Amino acid sequence: MTGKTHMLGGxxxxxxxASVTGAQPLLMLGTGIIGSMLPDICHSGSMIGRKLKPLSKIINAIFxxxxFTHSLLFLAIIGTLxxxxxDNAAVTAGIIVGMASHLLLDMATKNGIKLFFPVSVTVRLPLTVKTGGTGENAVFAILSLLTVYFGYIAFDFASLS
Known part of the structure; x- marks a missing residue:
């Protein structure tokens, strides 16, 4: 998936x-976006990889x-850190939720991910799409609708009228 789809997923x-837990929606929105970008630190052409190019190149050279950055192990390490x-539980939750959305979206691509790294098994969903293709555009449209829907609930706009 492309960066814009990952951001929208986050x-x-x-x-x-936020809509399920009552957590502060703006905080969850921001930390969800940050978390959704973090796994691609291993790719120097990604949004985060371009910002942290030396670190990205090192991680890519090693893993x-x-x-690794698309695994449950990385998710657990980041959560623990x-x-x-x-008093950081909400920030941790938002970043982990954003990271989880990234992993799920990349499992929906033909290349999949090494979810159980260091075990070298590729995990992908039964239905996959081509990155940047029509399928990803459909995923983007669905995520757009979900963002509006959950934003409406989380910000409780109904109570404002």
Whole structure:
């Protein structure tokens, strides 16, 4: 998936989390976006990879793309590191939810991900799409609708009228 789809996935996931838990929607929106970008640190052409190019190149040289940073192990490590700061539960939750949305979206591509890294098994969903293709555009449209829907619930616009 492209960066814009991952960002929208992080937004939808963060707002869905906020609508279910009552967490602060703007915080979940922002941290969901950050989390949705983080797994692509292994790709120097990604949005985050371009910003942190030296780090991205090192991670890619060691692990490659869609391996360690696209795994449950990386998700657990980031969650543990973030959880070390006091009063940080909402930020941790938002970043983890955003990262999880990234993993799910990349499992919907033909290349899949190494979800159980270091075990070298590729995980992909039964229905996959080509990155940047018509299928991804459909996913983007669905995520757009979900973002509006969960945003409406999370921000509780109905109570404002």
């Amino acid at each position: 937004m939808a996931a963060g707002l869905a989390f 490659g793309h869609r391996t 973030l959880d070390r700061w006091p």
